[in-house]
Amino acid sequence: MTEQDGLTVGRVATLVGVSVKALHHWDAIGLVRPSARTPAGYRVYSAGDVARIHRVLVYRELGFPLAEIGRLLDDPATDERAHLRRQRAELADRITRLQHMASAVERMLAATRGGIQITPEEQVEIFGSGWDPDWARQAEQRWGDTKQWAQYEERTAGKTADDWRRVSDEHDTLNADLAAAKQAGTAPGSAEANELAExxxxxxSQYFDCTHAMQVCLGRKFATDPGFSSYYDGLTPGLSGWLRDVIFANAEAHGVDPDTATWE
Incomplete structure (x- = not known):
């Protein structure tokens, strides 16, 4: 069968995005009947039939019941443009209401969200002038649907500014110890290096359950991601690669192969 002869029900269903069952139903109720049939009895839809299907889909999307759609399409006195203009106005009102609802939900989410619950000014004061308060939002957009992010929100919800100051001080102490160990030539795999890795x-693990395999995945990023590597190498040259090697060696000591480790 050629396109000029018409389109079978299966072909039309694929083109317009409805099921064959729906087209059969529309045929049965007289909403859209194919103009012809093949000698074998198969339904054949003309270009005009397909155009009518598209009009049905528009009305159905606007919320009209099928019976009313049939009357609109078959009544020569019907002013379709007037109907469509009225539906457009109703849709505009609906969109406005939905936008207000979305804004309200977003405010509710913000009010109940875990994570860093201190002001941007306090964040900069605690974490330093290099801290960007927008990083938390970016992290949520990237990992917000993960189990680890849910753990992070649960474990950090309710932390005060003093709590975050303690966290920041502990982080700075660890970074200083890592940099000092790198400068002292501490070998990855040594007892001291393994202790630092732990x-x-x-x-x-204050924020999420970090396994040795997950730590390996992060170690790879420390050495290859420009943001991470510049951060660690800014503490002391070569720290990003050294920290990766320290993490890898410690993971191997705990039975994890760094070459095959994946995020669990």
Whole structure:
């Protein structure tokens, strides 16, 4: 069968995005009947039939019941443009209401959201002038649907500014110890390096359950991601790669192969 002869029900269903069952139903109730049939008895839809289907879909999307759609399409006195203009106005009102509802939900989410619940000014004062308060929002957009983010929100909800100052001080102490160990030539896999790796994993576990395999995945990022590597190398040259190696060696000591470790 060629396009000029017409389209079968299966082809039309694919083109317009409705089911074959729906087209059969529309045929049965007289809403859209194919103009012809093949010698074998198969329904064949013309270009005009397909155009009518599209008009049905528009009205159905606007909320009209099928019976009313049929009357609108078959009544020569019907002013379709007037109906559509009225529906457009109703849709505009509905969109406005939904936008107000979405804004209200967003405010509710913000009021109940965990994570850093201190002002942007307090964040900069606690975490330093290099801190960008927008990082928390960016992190939520990237990982907000993960189990680890849910753990982070639960574990940090309700932390006060003093709590975050303590967290920041502990983080700075760990970074200073990592930089000093790198400068002293501490070998990855040594007892001292493994202890630092565990301190690092313990710090992460304040926010989510960080396994050795997860820490390995983060270690890879520390050495390859420009943001992470510049941060750690800014503490002391080469720290990002050294920290990765320390994490890898400690993970191996706990039975994790760094080459095959994945985020769990």
């Amino acid at each position: 301190r690092h994993r313990t710090e992460l």
